[in-house]
Amino acid sequence: MADVIALVFDFDDTLLPDSTTLLLESKGIDTERFWKVDAKALWKQGFDPTLAYMNLILENTGEGKPLGLLTIDDLRAFGASLDDQFFPGVRNLASDLRELVADVARDISVELYIVSGGLQDVIDGNQFVRDTFHATYGCMFGADETGKLTRIKRTITFTEKTRYLFEIHKGITPAETAANQYVVNKYFPESARRVPFKNIIYVGDGLTDIPCFSLVQKNGGTAFGIFKPANAASAKRAFLEFAKTDRVTSMHSPKFAYDEDLGSLLRAAVTTIASQIMIARKQAEYR
Numbered sequence: 001m002a003d004v005i006a007l008v009f010d011f012d013d014t015l016l017p018d019s020t021t022l023l024l025e026s027k028g029i030d031t032e033r034f035w036k037v038d039a040k041a042l043w044k045q046g047f048d049p050t051l052a053y054m055n056l057i058l059e060n061t062g063e064g065k066p067l068g069l070l071t072i073d074d075l076r077a078f079g080a081s082l083d084d085q086f087f088p089g090v091r092n093l094a095s096d097l098r099e100l101v102a103d104v105a106r107d108i109s110v111e112l113y114i115v116s117g118g119l120q121d122v123i124d125g126n127q128f129v130r131d132t133f134h135a136t137y138g139c140m141f142g143a144d145e146t147g148k149l150t151r152i153k154r155t156i157t158f159t160e161k162t163r164y165l166f167e168i169h170k171g172i173t174p175a176e177t178a179a180n181q182y183v184v185n186k187y188f189p190e191s192a193r194r195v196p197f198k199n200i201i202y203v204g205d206g207l208t209d210i211p212c213f214s215l216v217q218k219n220g221g222t223a224f225g226i227f228k229p230a231n232a233a234s235a236k237r238a239f240l241e242f243a244k245t246d247r248v249t250s251m252h253s254p255k256f257a258y259d260e261d262l263g264s265l266l267r268a269a270v271t272t273i274a275s276q277i278m279i280a281r282k283q284a285e286y287r
C-alpha cells in the first residue's frame with residue numbers, strides 16, 4: 001500500500017469562524033438567541049446538541065418562517081460565499097505540505113480531510129474545500145422534491161466523529177459508506193488499514209473533538225488543539241480540558257502560515273512523519 005499522511009480538521013472555529021452562525025446571520029436570525037436560548041432550551045430537555053440545532057433549523061424553515069424555503073442549493077451557495085472567512089494560512093497549507101513531503105519522498109501522499117458537526121452542504125459548497133480536501137464529513141439534511149430541507153439525514157456528534165476517523169484509517173470512502181452504512185465495522189487486519197494512526201494529525205477546537213484527540217493520541221498520532229487567546233473562557237477550557245489532560249500535543253490560535261506557531265508545527269509534524277516512513281522502509285529492506 002502507498003504511504004499516506006492524513007491531516008484531519010474540524011471545520012468551524014478551526015479553519016474559519018462558525019459557519020452555521022454565519023449562515024443564520026446571513027438570513028437575519030438572532031444567533032445569540034438561537035444558540036443561547038432556543039438551542040439551550042432543547043439541551044435542557046435532553047436533546048443532543050447537534051440534533052437540537054438541526055431541529056431548530058428545520059422548525060425555522062418554511063413559508064413565512066425566519067429561514068424561508070431554505071434549500072440544499074441555498075446551503076451550497078452560502079458555502080461558496082465563505083472564501084474570505086478562512087483563517088490566515090489555511091489556503092496555502094495543503095500545497096506547502098505536499099512540497100515539503102515531496103522533498104523527502106515523491107511517493108508519500110498528503111491528504112486533508114474535514115470531519116465536522118457543521119453542515120456538509122455548506123462545507124462542500126465551497127470551491128476551495130472541494131479542490132483541497134480528499135473527503136469531507138458533516139451533518140446532512142434531507143430535502144423534498146423542491147429541494148427544501150425537510151428531514152435530518154445525518155448528524156455528526158462528538159463520538160460519531162471518531163467513526164469517520166476510523167473510515168479514513170481503514171481507507172473506506174464516503175461512497176462506500178453511502179452504499180453500506182455499516183461498512184466501517186468491517187474487520188481490517190492492521191496491515192490492510194490504509195492510513196496508520198501514527199500518520200494521522202487531528203486539529204480541532206471544541207468539546208466535540210475530545211474523542212478524536214484521545215483516539216489519535218492514544219494510537220501514536222498527533223493532535224493539535226485550537227483556542228481563542230483573546231477569549232478567557234476559551235483559554236480556560238484549553239488549559240483545563242485539553243492541555244492539563246494531555247489530550248493534545250499543544251494548543252494554538254488558528255494561524256496556519258509557515259511562520260506562525262501552529263503552521264510551523266504542522267509542517268514539522270508532517271515532515272517528521274515522512275522521514276519516519278522512510279526509515280521504516282529502509283529497516284524493512286534489511287529485514
Ligand SMILES: [Mg+2]
Nearest residue numbers: 010012013206
Ligand atoms: Mg469546531
